[in-house]
Amino acid sequence: MARRRELAAVRAARARKRRRRKKRLRAVILFFETIILMLLMGTAYVMAKYDKFQFVGMDNIEVNEGIDLEGYTTIALFGGDSREGQLEEGTHADTIIVVSIDNESTDIRMASIYRDTLLTQMNDTYRKANNAYFVGGPEEAVNMLNKNLDLDIEDYATVDFKAMADVVDLLGGIEITVTDAEAKMMNKYIGETAKAAGKKAKELEGGGTYKLDGPQAVTYSRLRKLEGGDYKRTERQRTVIKKLFKKIKTTDLATINDIIDTVFPQVSTSFSLKKIIGLASALMDYTFGESEGFPFEKSDGITYPEAGDVVVAQGLAENVRELHEFLYPNQVPEEVSETVQTISAELENETGVVRPAELDAESQEDEEGDGSGELSYEDTDASEDGGDTESSYEDTGETEFLEE
Secondary structure, three states: HHHHHHHHHHHHHHHHHHHHHHHHHHHHHHHHHHHHHHHHHHHHHHHHHHOOOOEEEOOOOOOOOOOOOOOOEEEEEEEOOOOOOOOOOOEEEEEEEEEEEOOOEEEEEEEEOOEEEEEOOOOOOOOHHHHHHHHHHHHHHHHHHHHHHOOOOEEEEEEEEOOHHHHHOOOOOOOEEOOOHHHHHHHHHHHHHHHHOOOOOOOOOOOOOEEEEEHHHHHHHHHHOOOOOHHHHHHHHHHHHHHHHHHHOOOOHHHHHHHHHHHHHHEEEEEOHHHHHHHOOHHOOOOEEEEEOOOEEEEEEEEEEEEEEEEOOHHHHHHHHHHHHHHHHOOOOOOOOOHHHHHHHHHHHHOOOOHHHHHHHHHHHHHHHHOOOOOOOOOOOOOOOOOOOOOOOOOOOOOOOOOO
C-alpha cells in the first residue's frame, strides 16, 4: 500500500510539471501553426509565392537502420535567431519542433526538443541539440534528430523570430493591456528587440491599454524577469498569439498577400513545390492535436565539458520509445534502434544521469492497470527551453529577457 501511495505521488508530481510545461510550449506551437496555415493557404497561391522561400536542398539525409514510420510524414521546424535574415549554418535554432502528420487522419502532433538537451552530434561529440544547426545548418540538424530519436525526417522549415514582429505590424498592431511593471521592463528591452527586427523602438508611458506594434508585442511576449516568471511569460505569449491568430483569420486577402510577401522570405525550407502542393490539397482536413516536450523525463542543470549547462534525458532509449508512442499513436511501438541504445548508454556513462527505478516501476504498473501498454498524454506538454532550467547562453548573443 505504501508503495502504491509513493508511485501515486510520483505520478501526480510529474503531471503537475507537465501541465506547467504545457503552457510554455503552447505559444511557440501556435505561432508555428500560423506559419503552417499560411504555407498551406492554397495550391495556386503557394505556387505563385514559392520563389520567395529560401530553398535549401537536403541531399544527404541519414536514417538509422530499421526505422519504418510508414503512414506518417515527419517534419522538423526550427525557430531561428538571425540578425541578418540568414537561416542556414551560423544561425542559432533556439526552437526545435518535430511534427508528425498522420497521412490518413491528417492529425498533426508536435514535440518540442529542448534546445539544451545533450545529444550526440554527427561527428560523435556530445553537445546541446541546437549546436547542430549552428555548425552545419538544417541538414546537420535534421540528421542529428534522426540519429538520436530514431526519426525519418526528410524536410524542414525554419522561421526567423522577427517574422512575428512583421506580422503584428502588417496587421496594424494588437490591443493589449500592460501593467506598470511590464511597461517598465518593456522599455528596458524594446531597443534591443527593435534593432534586431530592423524597426523603430517606441517606449510606453506606463501601464494601460495600448495597440502594440511589432517590436512592442515581441518584447511583451518574451518578458520573464517579473512576478510570475515563466508562467506569466507564457500567458503573455498566448495572449499575443491568440490575438494575431484571430486577426489573421479575419483579415483581407490584400493584407494576407503582404504578410506572405514579407514572411515567406524569412522562411528557409527544403520542401519542393510538389510536396507543398500535396500538403495544401489536404488543408481543410488538418487538425492540430496534442503537443509535447522532449525529453519527457530529464535532469536539469547538468554541466558538461564544451557544452555548459545541459538537459540530460533520464534514459534516452526509454524517452525515445515514449516519443514514438506520442508522435505515432497508430503504430505498434517497436524497440529503439541499436544506435539509440548505444547513445543512451554513452550518455549515462558520460553524465552519470540514470533513469530512476520508480519511473520504470510506474510505467509497468500503468501497463498492468490498463492492459494497453500505451501512455496517456491528456495533461502533458512542455516548452522548448527545458522546463525550469536556467542555462548559460553567452555564446548565443541573446538578451536575458528573451525566451530561452
